[in-house]
């Protein structure tokens with residue numbers, strides 16, 4: 001092993017983030033969703049947020065940047081005799097990652113895929129750990145969540161708060177119900193702006209998603225998610241009016257039949273107070289009585 005700041009032969013998990021950024025040459029550009037994590041303590045903690053016993057045989061990182069988190073994930077992959085795939089859209093950083101971690105690439109430990117994480121096919125990963133590009137974090141999260149694999153992912157704190165919110169809380173909404181449909185979602189750590197360079201405008205948070213089946217069943221997942229989306233566009237209305245007013249979003253041909261069949265107390269409540277299981281039960285009733293058409 002050589003000096004960890006010089007790169008190529010250094011053991012994984014010890015590279016200095018500022019030295020990596022210097023070697024990468026190109027400066028992180030906030031307009032391209034590039035905010036690099038430069039706080040070693042945060043970087044060191046992130047892989048440890050994976051659920052106990054998680055299968056780390058194939059890690060996925062989205063948005064490798066100058067490789068500070070990549071380096072920590074290579075340590076995790078290498079300890080587990082596993083591998084890491086990094087998807088990075090910026091060609092300059094993708095090239096840099098291949099050079100910086102050339103030994104890992106040669107050993108089959110690392111695969112760098114240059115491409116847009118919204119388009120490229122994901123490899124058959126077992127866990128995903130990433131400091132996501134915030135401009136597309138929602139789209140990426142909803143590509144990842146249905147894969148039902150553990151995720152440890154950095155989001156804007158406000159987005160993270162909405163993901164973990166419970167019924168009745170002000171942040172509770174479509175995002176909470178949709179994310180919690182796939183996983184137990186919790187905030188592992190809040191991360192201040194100062195941990196990044198350049199600093200983002202807002203605070204961040206690391207979120208852990210541990211996949212599990214929901215405590216309810218739905219016959220048509222796509223309809224359930226569409227129905228939740230529809231009702232939350234009218235979160236201040238009663239459920240009765242929300243069902244009636246959002247048929248153009250939910251696709252219900254006969255919303256009145258749903259209102260006729262549903263429980264009075266439920267119809268008088270607000271979408272923001274409904275537990276996910278109550279949404280699921282109402283969505284099932286809507287599917288049976290409301291003649292939904294395909295999206």
Ligand SMILES: C[S@@+](CC[C@H](N)C(=O)[O-])C[C@H]1O[C@@H](n2cnc3c(N)ncnc32)[C@H](O)[C@@H]1O
Pocket residue numbers: 032033034035036037038062063064065066067068069070087088089090093115116117118131132133134136
């Ligand atoms: C917030 S930075 C994180 C960089 C690095 N992982 C770190 O923690 O320092 C996000 C990275 O995602 C890349 N990126 C932005 N949009 C992307 C997309 N649609 N698909 C893949 N990578 C993307 C950026 O180029 C940038 O390197």
